[in-house]
Amino acid sequence: MEARAELAPPPATILAGMSNRVRHRLSTLLCALALALEAMAAEPTAGTEAAAAQPPAAVAAAPAAPDLAELALQLAAERRLLQVEGEEFPVFVKTSTAKPARGALLLLPGDGEYPTASPAIEQLRQLLPAQGWSTWLISLESPPRSHSGPLVPDPDPQASAAPAQPDPDAQQRIEELRKWAKRCEARIARAVSAASAEGALVLVAENSAAALLTGFVGAQPAAVKAAIVIDPVDFPGLASEWPDDLAVPVLELLDPVTQHEEGAQRRAQADAAGLDRYRQIMTSIGPWEPGDNETLLAKRVRGWLRSLDQHSRPVPVSAPAAD
Incomplete structure (x- = not known):
């Protein structure tokens, strides 16, 4: 059993840098290796100690390489170049594997x-093609480095009544975000045109990419039939409220483990405006x-x-959300 005790997990810093796929593969290999070493230790033969003395890295590393190579080949086959x-x-396209084909999801990952x-x-990109939806993952620029939420804290009621002076740095951040949004929207429009067939x-x-859609859903191209935002992040200077009249149905998905004060505000705004094409879950x-x-998900x-196929409008926002 000494050989098993020497088998230590990789440092947390190394695991944090690995993808879910690699971490899952490495954990599986380490568990299999531990069981094999335990079985060998239970048989006190001369060959057992020699086998247990073999470096575990040589055994664990070999099976992981083909998976990474396979992923690289898969992405290369899915990669297309658009120009704006x-x-x-680049965009990464997975075609529908079900008949009849129902359309395409244009996926916008957050933070570039x-x-x-x-x-x-990734789970939508991999799973929805089997349901008749092609997926187009659109690469976007990372947003400028700035904090989401209010630019300045609420004024102290005990502070001076003198009017607040504009913050040049804050204004510069807003301008950089608006330029970033304009460039990203140009990519989205180009991808919409390319995927219209x-x-x-x-x-x-x-996340951050959701900030690009709050204004975009007010006047969508004819080919765009709906929009979905997942855990959206607000940015100063970019619209965070839905337009008064949604051109398409919108679904907002929020993870319950995260605080979503802004999401509650958007829900209240949608209720007040009677936006029955909006739903939050x-x-x-x-x-x-x-x-x-x-x-x-x-x-x-x-x-x-x-539900969009079955009704001209989705379930009203006032309906209770499913768990």
């Missing part, structure tokens, strides 16, 4: 993430591992999309 304003940017980095976006299009944006977002055939999205 003289600049190329690597194509497979977001559990929420797929049929009905649904925009799906996560609390639902678990992750985690997800490659090979999972169903997740709660994918089920929620698929069910809502099906």
Whole structure:
């Protein structure tokens, strides 16, 4: 059993830098190795000690490499280049594997993430093609480095009544965010044009990318039939409220483990404005591992999309949300 005791897990810093797929594969391999060493230790033969003395890294590293190579080949096969304003940017396309094809989801990961980095976006990208939806993952620029939420704290009632002076740094951050949003919206519009042959299009944006859609859903291109935002993040200077009249149905998905004061405000605003094309649901977002055939998030999205086929408008916002 001494050989098993020497088998220590990788440092947390190394695990944090790995993708979910690699962490899952490494954990599986380490468990299998520990069981093998335990079985060998139970048989006190001359060959047991020699086998247990073999470096575990040589055994664990070999099976992981083909998976990474397979992922690289898969992304290379899915990669397409689009161009806007003289600049190329990649999209990653997975075609529908079910008949009849129902359309395409245009996926916008938050914070300019690597194509497979977001559990929420990745599970939709992998699972929805089997339900008749092609997926187009659009690469976006990372937003400028700035804090979301209010630019300045609420004024102290005991402070001087003198009018507050404009903050030049804050104004610069707002201007940088607006320029970033304009560039990202140009990419989205180009992808919408390229994917229009797929049929009905649904925009799906996560975190910071969701800030790009609050104004966009007021006047969508004809091909865009709906929009979904996942755990949206507000940015100063960018619209965080829905327009008074939504051009398309909108689903907002919030993870219950996170505080969502802004989400409650958007819900109240939608109620007050009578936006019956808007629905907000609390639902678990992750985690997800490659090979999972169903997740709660994918089920929620698929069910809502099906409701759009059955009704001209989705369930009103005042209806109780499902768990």
